Every structure is written in structure tokens, then in C-alpha cells.
Amino acid sequence: MLVKNAKIIMGTEEVMVDILIQDGKFVKVGRNLAEDLKEEILDAKGHYVLPGMIDAHTHMRTPGFTHKEDISSGSKAAIRGGVTSFFDMPNTDPATVSMEALEEKRNMYQGNSYADYAFYFGGTRFDNHEEVQKAAEETVATKIFFNVSTGDMLVEDDRILENIFHASKRVAVHAEREMVEKAIQLARKIKKPLYLCHISLEKELEYIREAKEIGIEVYGEVTPHHLFLNEEDREQTEETKLFLRTKPELKTKKDNEALWKALQYGILDTIGTDHAPHLLEEKKAKLTFGMPSVEHSLEMMWKGVEEGKITLPRLQEVMCENPANIFGLKTKGKIAVGYDADFVIVDEKDHSEIQQEEIISKAAWSPYVGQKRGCKVLTTVLRGEIMYHEGIFGKKRGREILKHE
Numbered sequence: 001m002l003v004k005n006a007k008i009i010m011g012t013e014e015v016m017v018d019i020l021i022q023d024g025k026f027v028k029v030g031r032n033l034a035e036d037l038k039e040e041i042l043d044a045k046g047h048y049v050l051p052g053m054i055d056a057h058t059h060m061r062t063p064g065f066t067h068k069e070d071i072s073s074g075s076k077a078a079i080r081g082g083v084t085s086f087f088d089m090p091n092t093d094p095a096t097v098s099m100e101a102l103e104e105k106r107n108m109y110q111g112n113s114y115a116d117y118a119f120y121f122g123g124t125r126f127d128n129h130e131e132v133q134k135a136a137e138e139t140v141a142t143k144i145f146f147n148v149s150t151g152d153m154l155v156e157d158d159r160i161l162e163n164i165f166h167a168s169k170r171v172a173v174h175a176e177r178e179m180v181e182k183a184i185q186l187a188r189k190i191k192k193p194l195y196l197c198h199i200s201l202e203k204e205l206e207y208i209r210e211a212k213e214i215g216i217e218v219y220g221e222v223t224p225h226h227l228f229l230n231e232e233d234r235e236q237t238e239e240t241k242l243f244l245r246t247k248p249e250l251k252t253k254k255d256n257e258a259l260w261k262a263l264q265y266g267i268l269d270t271i272g273t274d275h276a277p278h279l280l281e282e283k284k285a286k287l288t289f290g291m292p293s294v295e296h297s298l299e300m301m302w303k304g305v306e307e308g309k310i311t312l313p314r315l316q317e318v319m320c321e322n323p324a325n326i327f328g329l330k331t332k333g334k335i336a337v338g339y340d341a342d343f344v345i346v347d348e349k350d351h352s353e354i355q356q357e358e359i360i361s362k363a364a365w366s367p368y369v370g371q372k373r374g375c376k377v378l379t380t381v382l383r384g385e386i387m388y389h390e391g392i393f394g395k396k397r398g399r400e401i402l403k404h405e
């Protein structure tokens with residue numbers, strides 16, 4: 001495939017290039033590449049072309065909660081949003097806390113995903129560090145819950161936490177407030193890279209800033225909802241009071257602003273959606289935390305560019321390059337020779353409203369319906385094959401990233 005007239009971001013520059021793709025990899029990026037290669041031509045028409053988004057934080061609900069989402073619907077939603085790789089969290093049923101459960105999840109994913117994927121492995125309060133160790137090289141990180149959240153995965157015992165840290169290659173945590181500091185201290189003591197999921201408070205940024213300053217390997221993630229939404233949005237109606245409940249909870253407008261700054265200036269490193277689909281009936285019937293968002297993350301985040309809160313080169317870093325680097329993906333996250341040809345073409349002038357009818361997630365709602373998008377995903381390509389273009393989806397050819405590197 002030859003992609004013509006692609007506006008790409010290299011460093012802080014924007015350049016118009018053609019991109020040659022063979023066997024699913026980028027093989028040439030340059031000006032006026034010959035058209036006599038008998039390659040299929042995809043004309044980007046001068047639109048921005050970004051590496052496929054890597055969403056390091058999703059709950060695709062397979063197995064166990066497939067009435068909320070399943071691997072097929074969730075990965076299709078991802079592709080629609082320009083996300084070509086995602087990492088799945090372990091709070092499924094069974095939870096991904098044993099090699100057996102990991103295998104079972106793998107089998108269910110096989111042949112059913114539109115996007116490429118990798119798995120987290122969960123640490124448990126029953127001290128499953130032996131299983132954690134077995135899974136360490138095959139999964140992106142061990143996920144540990146330092147606070148109560150959806151699922152029954154809290155780990156509180158210090159000795160067990162240490163055992164799990166020791167057995168891990170890297171650790172990702174759901175930690176809020178002081179627990180952020182506790183996780184950082186453990187990472188420092190046991191010397192493991194630490195990924196802090198969904199940072200939501202200005203105060204938590206201080207812990208990260210200090211840790212980075214003294215050279216601890218720690219990374220911060222922020223979700224689109226903690227950037228764009230706050231308590232005021234949640235308190236608007238009886239419905240939003242239920243629908244916009246999430247863990248961590250939405251915070252204040254001041255926190256929104258502090259998070260944007262931290263994202264632009266390097267205290268925060270990635271956007272992860274924490275795509276956590278629940279049906280609205282469930283959210284109405286019982287207090288249920290989490291919201292779907294994988295399919296609008298890029299389109300929403302581009303609003304941040306429009307509003308001057310983040311630069312486009314930085315957006316590309318935090319949504320593509322950084323997740324690949326932090327989790328050691330060698331073939332993803334960049335439009336460069338030798339990398340997987342995962343990319344997305346967007347129309348940055350399309351600010352149309354996000355519509356209820358367009359939603360692909362089984363959860364069938366989005367906190368962003370009615371909002372104007374910052375750009376529109378036109379085309380999503382996975383390893384050189386068009387997966388989404390003008391409303392048409394390709395076939396389910398997603399595969400496990402760590403098995404193919």
C-alpha cells in the first residue's frame with residue numbers, strides 16, 4: 001500500500017509525505033514516492049496521519065461480563081476511534097490472576113478482535129506471586145488495586161504487595177490520593193517500573209513530580225474524562241449523578257486544568273481511557289463505576305489541541321509513542337521504517353457533534369454524546385490493512401502483540 005499526501009508530525013514539525021507499506025510494516029517514508037510500484041493507493045488528501053493510538057487501559061469485559069462489552073464490540077469501538085492497540089485489564093470473570101485464566105482469555109480473544117491487544121495480569125490478596133512471575137514476560141504489567149473498585153481485587157497486605165512487586169516485570173496500579181505515594185515508595189524500594197493509572201487530582205501530581213525528580217521510574221496516566229469532565233458536570237441532573245460516577249471520581253475544574261498542564265509538560269505521560277463499559281440500566285439500578293470512552297478518545301483529545309491545552313506533537317507522544325515505550329512494545333507507536341503500519345487518518349476540520357447513533361460499544365452510551373468532536377477519524381489501518389474506512393470495517397485480524405514481537 002502507498003499512502004499519498006499524508007501530513008505527519010515528526011518531532012515538532014509537520015511534513016507532507018508519502019508512506020510505503022509492505023508486509024504490514026512501514027518501509028519508506030518520504031516525498032513523492034513513485035506510484036509505479038503497483039501498490040494500492042490510499043490518498044490521505046493532505047489530512048493528518050498519526051500512528052495508531054495505543055490505549056493502555058481498557059476493560060473489554062471478556063470473559064464474564066459480555067453483556068456490557070465483549071472483545072468483538074470493544075475492539076471494533078477501538079478501531080472506530082483510531083485505537084489500533086489496547087491493553088485489557090484483569091477484572092474479568094474469571095479474573096486474570098492465574099495462567100489458566102490468562103489462557104482462557106487468550107482463547108476467547110483469538111480471531112475475535114479487530115485491533116491488536118495485550119493483557120495485564122492481576123495481583124491478588126491471596127498472594128499469587130508465583131503466577132505473577134510466570135505471566136510477567138507474557139503480559140504488559142501486573143495490575144494491582146490499592147483502592148476498592150469494580151471487582152474484588154484490592155490488595156492491602158504490605159508483605160503480599162512486596163511479593164507481587166518482586167515477581168513483576170512492571171506494575172500498574174489503581175491508586176488514589178495517599179495510595180499513589182504508597183505505590184511509589186514500593187516501586188522505589190523493590191525497583192520496578194510503576195505505571196500510575198488514571199491520575200485525577202492536582203495533589204497526586206506532586207507525588208509524581210517528586211518521584212521523577214529523584215529518578216524513580218514512574219509514569220502517570222490520565223483519562224479523557226478526568227480532563228474534560230468534573231463534579232459540576234456530574235451534579236447536573238439526576239441521571240448524570242449516576243452515569244458519571246467513576247473510580248477515581250470526577251474532580252474539580254481546577255484539577256482538570258492542573259492535569260492538562262501536567263500532561264503537556266511531562267508530569268503525566270499517557271492518555272489511557274479506562275474504557276469501563278456498563279449498561280445504563282445497570283448504572284440506574286445500582287451505583288456502578290466507570291464509563292465507556294475508547295471510541296472517542298482521539299476525537300475528544302483533539303479538542304485539547306484546538307483549545308490550546310496540548311500541542312499536536314505532544315498529543316501524538318502521549319497517545320502513541322509513550323505507551324509503546326513505557327510498556328516495551330518494539331514495533332508500535334511510530335510512523336517510521338520497520339514499525340507496524342498502524343495508523344489513523346483524521347479530518348481535523350470536522351467538528352460535528354458526537355451522536356448517539358454512532359456508538360459501537362455494547363454499553364450503548366457515551367459521556368460525550370452531544371459534544372462537538374475536535375477531529376473525525378476517517379480511516380484506521382492495522383498492520384497495513386484498512387480496518388475502518390467510511391463506515392466499513394475490515395475483518396477481525398487483531399492479534400496478541402507480545403507474541404509477535
Ligand code: DOR
Nearest residue numbers: 149150246247276289290
Ligand atoms: O470506574 C471504574 N470502573 N474504575 C475502575 O477502576 C474499574 C472500572 C470497571 O472495571 O468498571
Ligand code: ZN
Nearest residue numbers: 149174197247
Ligand atoms: Zn482503576
Ligand code: ZN
Nearest residue numbers: 057089274276
Ligand atoms: Zn480501569
